[in-house]
Amino acid sequence: MDLKIDELPFPLREYGPEAEWSYRDGLLTGRAGPRQDRFVPPTGDALDPASDAPRLLGAPEGDFQLIARVKVGFAAAFDAGVLYVHVGEREWAKLCLELSPDRPTVCTVVTRGHSDDANSFVVDGDSVWLRVSRTGRSFAFHASTDGEHWTFVRIFALGDEERAGAALVGFMAQSPVGEGCVVSFDRMEFRPSWPKGLRDGS
Numbered sequence: 302m303d304l305k306i307d308e309l310p311f312p313l314r315e316y317g318p319e320a321e322w323s324y325r326d327g328l329l330t331g332r333a334g335p336r337q338d339r340f341v342p343p344t345g346d347a348l349d350p351a352s353d354a355p356r357l358l359g360a361p362e363g364d365f366q367l368i369a370r371v372k373v374g375f376a377a378a379f380d381a382g383v384l385y386v387h388v389g390e391r392e393w394a395k396l397c398l399e400l401s402p403d404r405p406t407v408c409t410v411v412t413r414g415h416s417d418d419a420n421s422f423v424v425d426g427d428s429v430w431l432r433v434s435r436t437g438r439s440f441a442f443h444a445s446t447d448g449e450h451w452t453f454v455r456i457f458a459l460g461d462e463e464r465a466g467a468a469l470v471g472f473m474a475q476s477p478v479g480e481g482c483v484v485s486f487d488r489m490e491f492r493p494s495w496p497k498g499l500r501d502g503s
Contacts, residue, residue, distance in 0.1 A: 304357060308489040309367075311359040313471055316387075320355030320474055329369075329486040331355055331474045338379070338477035341391065341416045356385055358471035364436045366492040367470055370448065371398050372428040377479025378402035382486065384431045386440055387469040388460035395473065396442040396454065398429050405429075407444040409455050421454045430488065436495040438465035443496070448488060450502045 304313045306324055315322060317339075320331040337354040361367070371382035381399035395410040407421040407429060421444065430445040438461060442454040459465055474484040497503050 309491050311361050313357045313359040316356040316358055317353040318355050322357050327487055332483045333474035333476040333481055335480045338475045341412055343415045354473055354475040356473045358469035360469055364495045366432055366434045368432045368490040369486040370428055370430045370488040372485045373398055374483040375400045376482050379477045380479055380482040381475045382484035383473035384433045385471055385473040388464050392460050394459060396431050396433055409442055411457050434496055438462045441499055453500045
């Protein structure tokens with residue numbers, strides 16, 4: 302099913318398990334089911350099928366920034382709401398607000414065959430602003446507690462120029478060890494540009 306979000310210039314399509322995605326009055330909501338995640342353990346075999354989680358993705362053109370405030374109904378460790386980037390079956394990345402494992406935390410995962418996993422900073426409460434940006438084959442992750450001042454989290458390259466330029470980008474929900482969780486996204490914004498500065502708060 303395709304879903305059109307008023308704030309985004311590209312349609313979104315569902316991938317992975319059913320999430321009951323809904324959009325109304327600027328609020329996007331979805332639900333991860335029990336033990337749903339997208340992660341290839343560094344200690345595992347990259348040829349094993351990766352677990353899956355519900356995603357709602359589209360293909361923006363050119364340089365961009367995708368911004369949203371995410372709110373997570375935390376019920377178990379590692380429940381998360383995610384901004385997600387997909388370049389290939391074993392090349393993708395996540396910017397998460399995650400219960401990690403007992404405090405809400407901004408976390409990132411970049412998968413190139415295997416996934417890495419890194420925590421950034423702890424968040425008070427159940428919501429935070431997230432931003433993913435692209436120029437060429439480079440992506441940047443930022444997070445903000447107020448939607449105004451942005452904290453640099455990570456910059457990385459993913460895929461080659463052609464595949465990165467055709468990346469699917471959007472939203473994901475996960476509940477790796479729990480019975481499921483509801484996530485919502487609002488204050489969504491699309492900017493057709495790379496940030497002017499990565500580390501100056503802009």
